[in-house]
Amino acid sequence: MGFLEYAPAPESRSILQLRDRYxxxxxxxxxDGSGDPFTTISPADEQPIAEIARADSADVDKAVAAARRAYDQVWSRMRGSDRGKYLFRIARLVQERARELAxxxxxxxxxxxxxxxxxxVPLVAAWFFYYAGWADKLDHAGLGADPKALGVAGQIIPWNFPLLMLAWKIAPALAAGNTVVLKPAETTPLTALLFAEIVQQADLPPGVxxxxxxxxxTGAAIVDHPDVDKIAFTGSTDVGRAIARSTAGTGKKITxxxxxxxxxxxxxxxxIDQAIEGIVNGIFFNQGHVCCAGSRLLVQENIHDEVIDRLKSRLSTLRLGDPLDKNTDIGAINSSxxxxxxxxxSAIGEEEGAERWTAPCELPxxxxxxxxxxxxxxSTSNRIAxxxxxxxxxxxLTFRTPDEAIKKANNTPYGLSAGVWSEKGSRILAVADQLRAGVxxxxxxxxxxxxxxxxxxxxxxxGREGGRHGLGAYLAPASAPVRNRVLAPTDAGDDAGRPSLETQPAAGATGASESGASSGGSKPKSSRSKKGEAK
Amino acid sequence: MSRLAVPKTYKLYIGGQFPRSESGRSYEIVGAGDRFLANAAKASRKDARDAVRAARAAQPGWARATAYNRGQVLYRVAEVLEGRRGQFADEVAAVEGVADAEALAEVDAAIDLWVWYAGWADKFAQVMGNANPVAGPYFNISVPEPTGVVAAVAPQSRGTSLLGITAVVAPAILSGNSIVVVASERAPLSAISLSEVLATSDVPGGVVNVLTGSPAEIAPWLASHADVNALDLCGAERLEWVDLQIAAAQTLKRVLTPEPGVPAATLERIGFFTETKTVWHTKSML
Known part of the structure; x- marks a missing residue:
C-alpha cells in the first residue's frame, strides 16, 4: 500500500431500512401512483435501490387538492409559533436520522x-432550524406588518443536492405559512421519500x-396546475425559461x-495554498454537479504556471471511488x-484547441x-468556457489586469456566483462590487x-433562497391581493366549484390583482413595506 | 399686432440626444376638440435598439455614481421641473384636455414624486440589505444592486402623461439602472418635455431614453431584446402583454405585469429592479 492509499472504510448500509417500493x-x-413506476439506481454500481411511483397529472391534482385543503383548513389558520414548532421538530428529526439520510x-x-x-445533511437540519424561528416573526421579514402566505407552492428540485434542495424549498415555504407539493428529481427521489417519513414522525398535519x-x-403538471400559487424551481436554464413562459399571465409567483x-x-x-484548496473545492466538490461551481478559473498570468502545477499535484491526491467510503473525495456522476x-x-473542448489534463486515477x-x-x-469563445x-x-483562462478579470468574469449570460482570491482586502471589495453575480x-x-x-x-x-430574503419569496405584503382569492366570486362571477382556479385573466380584467401577485414573485425583496411604513 | 408663436418640434430622447425617428415617421398629437398640437416622432424597432444600446452604455457609470450623487441628481430633476411648472401645466392641460388646476395638480404630484424617490437613493440599500450571521468565520453581507437595463411601457391612461412616466422612471433609475421608456401614445408631449429637463439636470445621457409612438409596435422588440434585464409592463394593460411576458422569458427578464393608472410609489417598486448580491469575506485566524 502506497503513501496515498488507504484501506477501504465504507460506511455501512445496514443503517438503512429501505422498502422495495415507494x-x-x-x-x-x-x-400508489397512476403512472408506470420507475427504478432508482445507485450511480456508483448501477444496482437498483427501490421502485418509485410515478405521478401523472391526476396524482398531481390529488396532491394539490390535499395541499389546498391543508392550507385552507389548517396551516393558514395555525399560529406562527406552532408552525415554527413543527419545523423545529423536523430539524431535530433530521439530526437524529442524519447518518441514515447521509x-x-x-x-x-x-x-x-x-x-x-x-x-x-447538517445544512438540511440547519435550514429547518433557521426558518423555524421565522414562522412567528414574519412582521420582521421586510414586507411590513402581517404579510400573507401565498397558498400552495409547487416546488421542483434537482438531483445534485436532493435533500438539501428539498430543505431550501420546504423550510421557508412552511415557515411563511404555505403548503407544498414537491417533486424530487427522477434520479434522486430516495431522501425526499425518507423525509416524508420524517414528516409523519413530526405529526405534521396531512397535506401540508x-x-x-x-x-x-410530473413537474410540468405541477407548474401548469391552476391551483398552484407559487412555483419554486432549481434546475437548468432551459427548463427555467419554459416555466417563465408557461406561468406568464397567470399571476403565479416564481423563483x-x-x-x-x-x-x-x-x-x-x-x-496560494488556500486558493488551490478553494479552486479544488470550487469545481470538484460534488463532482462539479453544482450550479454555482467555480468552473472558470481566471488566474493572473504571472502565476498561471505555478497554480496549474500545484493544482495538478493536488488533484493527483484525490481519491475517486465508492461514494460510501469515508476516504472518497470524488464520487460517481449522477447518471449515464x-x-x-x-x-x-470535454471532447469539444479538445477539438476547439484547449489542452486537456486528467487526474491519474483508476475508474471503477x-x-x-x-x-x-x-x-x-x-479562450473565452470556447464552449467549455x-x-x-x-x-x-x-x-x-488568464488575465493581466483586474479590469480584464472583471470583464471576462462578467462575459456570460449567467450570473450566479463568483470567487475572488487576494490578500488585499481593498481589491476584494472593489472587484466584488463589479462582479455581476448573486453570490x-x-x-x-x-x-x-x-x-x-x-x-x-x-x-x-x-429570487433568493436563504436568509430573510428567501422568506420574502413565499410571502406577499398584507395589502397585496392573494392570487387565488382575487379571482374568486366577485371577479369571476362564478361561485360554482372553484372560480379561483381561473388563471388567464379575462381581457380588460388584468387588474391590480394579477400584477400584484406576480410582480412580487420574481424577487423576494420586491415585496417591501409600503411608502411611509416604519421599517 | 400679436406675436406669432414658435411651436416646438417633439423628437425622441436617446443617449442624451434628441433625434427624430430613424424611420422618418411621425404621428399627429391632438388636444381637446381634436385641435392639432404637434407631430410626435413615431419610433421604430431601430430606434428601440439604439435606445437599448445607449442605455447599456450609460448604465455602469450611473451605477458607479455614489448613492448620494444619484439622489442629488433626482432631486435636481424636481428643482428644474419646479421652475417650469407653468410650461408643464399648460402642456398637460392642452394634451389631456383637463382644467388648468387639474393639470397643475398632476405636475405638482410629479415633482413631489421625484423628491420622494430622490430621498430613497441612499437609503434603500440599508432597508433591503443586511448582514447575515452565518455559522463560520465569515463577514457575510447582502446588498441590493441595480438589475441593469430596464425597458418600460409608461402608463397610457388619461391624466397620467407626466405623472405616469415619472412613477415608472424614477424608481427604476434611482438604484443605478438605466431605462428605455415608451411614453403615453396619445399624450407623449410631457414625456419629451421631461426629457429636456432630464438633459439639463445632470442625469447622464443614456440613463433615461424616451421613445414616442406605438407601444404595441415597439414593446415586442424591447421584450425580446437580449440586452434588456427587466421589463416593466406598467402601462401595457391594453397590449397583448402576456405575449410580451412570454417573449421576456427567453432571457429570463424580470417582469412587472400591468398596473392600471399611475403605479403606487413604493419601496417594492425600487426593489423589483434590483438584485441581491451576497458577499462572503473570509476572516483570518488571529
Whole structure:
C-alpha cells in the first residue's frame, strides 16, 4: 500500500431500512401512483435501490387538492409559533436520522459520504432550524406588518443536492405559512421519500407537505396546475425559461435558481495554498454537479504556471471511488445521461484547441465515473468556457489586469456566483462590487448557510433562497391581493366549484390583482413595506 | 399686432440626444376638440435598439455614481421641473384636455414624486440589505444592486402623461439602472418635455431614453431584446402583454405585469429592479 492509499472504510448500509417500493406521499399517506413506476439506481454500481411511483397529472391534482385543503383548513389558520414548532421538530428529526439520510443520499446520488454527512445533511437540519424561528416573526421579514402566505407552492428540485434542495424549498415555504407539493428529481427521489417519513414522525398535519415523484411530465403538471400559487424551481436554464413562459399571465409567483458558469478569480497576491484548496473545492466538490461551481478559473498570468502545477499535484491526491467510503473525495456522476454530456463537451473542448489534463486515477468498471479534468489554453469563445458542464471539468483562462478579470468574469449570460482570491482586502471589495453575480466568495468558495441569501443575476434566474430574503419569496405584503382569492366570486362571477382556479385573466380584467401577485414573485425583496411604513 | 408663436418640434430622447425617428415617421398629437398640437416622432424597432444600446452604455457609470450623487441628481430633476411648472401645466392641460388646476395638480404630484424617490437613493440599500450571521468565520453581507437595463411601457391612461412616466422612471433609475421608456401614445408631449429637463439636470445621457409612438409596435422588440434585464409592463394593460411576458422569458427578464393608472410609489417598486448580491469575506485566524 502506497503513501496515498488507504484501506477501504465504507460506511455501512445496514443503517438503512429501505422498502422495495415507494409510493407518492399525498395528504399524509403513501399512496400508489397512476403512472408506470420507475427504478432508482445507485450511480456508483448501477444496482437498483427501490421502485418509485410515478405521478401523472391526476396524482398531481390529488396532491394539490390535499395541499389546498391543508392550507385552507389548517396551516393558514395555525399560529406562527406552532408552525415554527413543527419545523423545529423536523430539524431535530433530521439530526437524529442524519447518518441514515447521509447514507441514503450517497447511495442514490453518488456523492461522497463525507460530503453528504458533513455538508448536505447538517445544512438540511440547519435550514429547518433557521426558518423555524421565522414562522412567528414574519412582521420582521421586510414586507411590513402581517404579510400573507401565498397558498400552495409547487416546488421542483434537482438531483445534485436532493435533500438539501428539498430543505431550501420546504423550510421557508412552511415557515411563511404555505403548503407544498414537491417533486424530487427522477434520479434522486430516495431522501425526499425518507423525509416524508420524517414528516409523519413530526405529526405534521396531512397535506401540508406532499411529495410526488416522476420525471419532467410530473413537474410540468405541477407548474401548469391552476391551483398552484407559487412555483419554486432549481434546475437548468432551459427548463427555467419554459416555466417563465408557461406561468406568464397567470399571476403565479416564481423563483428560479438556474445554471451558472462562475468565474473563480485568482490574483497574484492570493494566499496560494488556500486558493488551490478553494479552486479544488470550487469545481470538484460534488463532482462539479453544482450550479454555482467555480468552473472558470481566471488566474493572473504571472502565476498561471505555478497554480496549474500545484493544482495538478493536488488533484493527483484525490481519491475517486465508492461514494460510501469515508476516504472518497470524488464520487460517481449522477447518471449515464450526465456522464455522456460531460464527455461530449470535454471532447469539444479538445477539438476547439484547449489542452486537456486528467487526474491519474483508476475508474471503477461499473457505474458512471469521470476523472477530475483541467483544460488550459482555453479562450473565452470556447464552449467549455461558455456552457455549463455540470461535471468535474475546470476551464482555465488568464488575465493581466483586474479590469480584464472583471470583464471576462462578467462575459456570460449567467450570473450566479463568483470567487475572488487576494490578500488585499481593498481589491476584494472593489472587484466584488463589479462582479455581476448573486453570490461572491472572497478567499473561499461553495459556502452555504441558511442565513445567507443565494440566487442569481441575469439568466441564472431570479429570487433568493436563504436568509430573510428567501422568506420574502413565499410571502406577499398584507395589502397585496392573494392570487387565488382575487379571482374568486366577485371577479369571476362564478361561485360554482372553484372560480379561483381561473388563471388567464379575462381581457380588460388584468387588474391590480394579477400584477400584484406576480410582480412580487420574481424577487423576494420586491415585496417591501409600503411608502411611509416604519421599517 | 400679436406675436406669432414658435411651436416646438417633439423628437425622441436617446443617449442624451434628441433625434427624430430613424424611420422618418411621425404621428399627429391632438388636444381637446381634436385641435392639432404637434407631430410626435413615431419610433421604430431601430430606434428601440439604439435606445437599448445607449442605455447599456450609460448604465455602469450611473451605477458607479455614489448613492448620494444619484439622489442629488433626482432631486435636481424636481428643482428644474419646479421652475417650469407653468410650461408643464399648460402642456398637460392642452394634451389631456383637463382644467388648468387639474393639470397643475398632476405636475405638482410629479415633482413631489421625484423628491420622494430622490430621498430613497441612499437609503434603500440599508432597508433591503443586511448582514447575515452565518455559522463560520465569515463577514457575510447582502446588498441590493441595480438589475441593469430596464425597458418600460409608461402608463397610457388619461391624466397620467407626466405623472405616469415619472412613477415608472424614477424608481427604476434611482438604484443605478438605466431605462428605455415608451411614453403615453396619445399624450407623449410631457414625456419629451421631461426629457429636456432630464438633459439639463445632470442625469447622464443614456440613463433615461424616451421613445414616442406605438407601444404595441415597439414593446415586442424591447421584450425580446437580449440586452434588456427587466421589463416593466406598467402601462401595457391594453397590449397583448402576456405575449410580451412570454417573449421576456427567453432571457429570463424580470417582469412587472400591468398596473392600471399611475403605479403606487413604493419601496417594492425600487426593489423589483434590483438584485441581491451576497458577499462572503473570509476572516483570518488571529
Amino acid at each position: 409510493g407518492l406521499f399525498i395528504d399524509g399517506q403513501f399512496v 447514507v441514503a443520499e450517497s447511495l442514490d446520488n453518488g456523492k461522497p459520504i463525507k460530503e453528504s454527512r458533513d455538508v448536505d 407537505v406532499n411529495i410526488v415523484t416522476g420525471a419532467g411530465d 428560479l435558481e438556474l445554471g451558472g458558469k462562475a468565474a473563480n478569480i485568482v490574483f497574484d497576491d492570493a494566499p 445521461e450526465q456522464l455522456e454530456r460531460i464527455r461530449q463537451i 468498471s461499473q457505474g458512471f465515473w469521470f476523472a477530475p479534468t483541467i483544460f488550459t489554453n482555453v 461558455r456552457d455549463e458542464i455540470f461535471g468535474p471539468v475546470l476551464s482555465v 461572491v466568495w472572497a478567499n473561499t468558495f461553495n459556502r452555504f448557510d441558511p442565513a445567507s441569501p443565494f440566487g442569481g443575476y441575469k439568466e441564472s434566474g431570479f
